[in-house]
Amino acid sequence: MSFLAIDVGNTRLKWALYDEPRVGARLLAHGAQFLENIEKLGEGDWSQLPAPRWVLGCIVAGDAVKRRVEEQLEIWDVTPQWVVSSSAEAGLSNGYDHPARLGSDRWVAMIGARQRLLGQGRPRPCVVVMVGTAVTVEAIDTDGRFLGGIILPGHGIMLRALESGTAGLHVPTGEVRDFPTNTSDALTSGGTFAIAGAVQRMWDNLRQHCGEEPVCYMTGGAGWKMAPSMSTRCELVESLIFDGLLEIASQRLQPA
Ligand SMILES: Nc1ncnc2c1ncn2[C@@H]1O[C@H](COP(=O)(O)OP(=O)(O)O)[C@@H](O)[C@H]1O
Ligand SMILES: CC(C)(COP(=O)(O)O)[C@@H](O)C(=O)NCCC(=O)O
Numbered sequence: 001m002s003f004l005a006i007d008v009g010n011t012r013l014k015w016a017l018y019d020e021p022r023v024g025a026r027l028l029a030h031g032a033q034f035l036e037n038i039e040k041l042g043e044g045d046w047s048q049l050p051a052p053r054w055v056l057g058c059i060v061a062g063d064a065v066k067r068r069v070e071e072q073l074e075i076w077d078v079t080p081q082w083v084v085s086s087s088a089e090a091g092l093s094n095g096y097d098h099p100a101r102l103g104s105d106r107w108v109a110m111i112g113a114r115q116r117l118l119g120q121g122r123p124r125p126c127v128v129v130m131v132g133t134a135v136t137v138e139a140i141d142t143d144g145r146f147l148g149g150i151i152l153p154g155h156g157i158m159l160r161a162l163e164s165g166t167a168g169l170h171v172p173t174g175e176v177r178d179f180p181t182n183t184s185d186a187l188t189s190g191g192t193f194a195i196a197g198a199v200q201r202m203w204d205n206l207r208q209h210c211g212e213e214p215v216c217y218m219t220g221g222a223g224w225k226m227a228p229s230m231s232t233r234c235e236l237v238e239s240l241i242f243d244g245l246l247e248i249a250s251q252r253l254q255p256a
């Protein structure tokens with residue numbers, strides 16, 4: 001039973017087709033499309049695929065985008081299911097004041113992270129970093145309780161905010177430097193250090209809270225850009241959201 005996993009963020013739709021809806025399934029095909037190009041999926045990338053039997057996704061991009069995605073999915077005889085963050089799922093409990101208001105991408109990535117962590121040995125505290133349009137940094141304790149997390153602007157939003165709020169900051173992308181000596185490097189390094197510093201702070205908070213060094217996983221379209229500049233040891237796992245969607249699918253398939 002083939003399984004299509006979809007992750008719709010504020011910049012891009014990412015998708016992955018698996019041969020089965022279970023952890024460890026074989027990846028048959030995958031891709032990404034900017035939101036402005038969603039209309040190309042049905043007659044483009046997706047037209048080549050075998051019809052999925054089950055479509056499960058997370059979406060934070062709003063209802064108009066959701067309708068456009070669902071329109072493309074009409075090439076197949078399948079109704080997509082969208083994950084809603086809940087108070088508990090797949091071994092994770094949700095400490096958010098209003099669990100359903102937590103971005104479903106954050107929830108699904110944490111489920112993927114928790115599963116990966118348990119697969120690697122004994123339970124430990126875990127920090128989950130997602131570097132997309134926005135950046136999120138989540139804290140999960142040893143027992144699998146999501147304690148809370150932070151949201152900050154991603155690289156692009158930080159730069160655009162500075163460009164629009166000043167007269168002299170319209171410059172090309174620079175390099176990350178310890179001690180930047182030009183405007184381009186100062187901006188690029190500033191954004192990178194803001195994210196790395198936020199992760200360090202959350203890692204410290206969680207270590208303090210749990211009395212043990214957390215594991216840190218990082219994902220998202222711009223994760224690879226951040227990886228060389230992290231001050232905490234962080235494993236880059238591109239597939240964290242898809243891993244989470246597979247885990248949720250596996251668990252939902254099991255008879256109660
Ligand atoms: N090939 C790429 N095309 C566009 N953006 C990319 C690419 N690789 C990395 N990025 C960066 O990743 C960010 C988007 O990541 P993504 O995880 O798709 O975000 P979202 O989940 O919010 O849609 C962009 O802001 C951009 O900085
Ligand atoms: C924080 C987010 C904007 C991140 O979106 P992304 O960068 O993945 O496009 C998204 O998860 C969201 O809209 N969350 C809802 C609010 C919350 O999680 O508290």
Ligand SMILES: [K+]
Nearest residue numbers: 008009105132
């Ligand atoms: K995302």
